[in-house]
Amino acid sequence: MISEGTMQQDVTSVTLVNDTAKTIDTVVPAGERYALLGIRIVNPDNVDRIVSITIYKEAAKTNVIAEIFNITVPATQKKYWPNTTVASAVRWNATSPEELLEAGNSISVVWLAGGASAGATDADGLVFSYVKIASRG
Numbered sequence: 275m276i277s278e279g280t281m282q283q284d285v286t287s288v289t290l291v292n293d294t295a296k297t298i299d300t301v302v303p304a305g306e307r308y309a310l311l312g313i314r315i316v317n318p319d320n321v322d323r324i325v326s327i328t329i330y331k332e333a334a335k336t337n338v339i340a341e342i343f344n345i346t347v348p349a350t351q352k353k354y355w356p357n358t359t360v361a362s363a364v365r366w367n368a369t370s371p372e373e374l375l376e377a378g379n380s381i382s383v384v385w386l387a388g389g390a391s392a393g394a395t396d397a398d399g400l401v402f403s404y405v406k407i408a409s410r411g
């Protein structure tokens with residue numbers, strides 16, 4: 275359980291294009307640590323998309339620390355990590371432990387190409403909820 279830090283929600287717009295994959299990478303800044311609490315992912319497109327979330331040791335994405343999510347998100351639906359059900363009143367499982375990340379770790383979210391589609395944008399298609407903790411050392 276996290277006993278110190280500042281609660282953050284980072285909101286990112288997501289635009290998916292016809293039969294094209296989309297990758298959004300987020301790197302934990304120097305001097306910080308994150309306790310990742312939850313992630314909200316939207317598929318604004320009119321076709322299903324497989325979405326994966328991978329945590330890497332570094333921004334170069336060479337060393338995988340964890341693959342925390344790999345699931346089909348139906349067209350125009352959203353899902354939440356760590357609770358992978360389609361959007362509902364239950365956003366994430368409060369009993370799940372947070373994922374602890376250190377400075378330099380990279381979170382990579384990938385929407386795979388879903389085939390021929392209209393493409394679409396969601397203004398808050400990716401939301402990270404986390405506690406920002408100063409590094410000690």
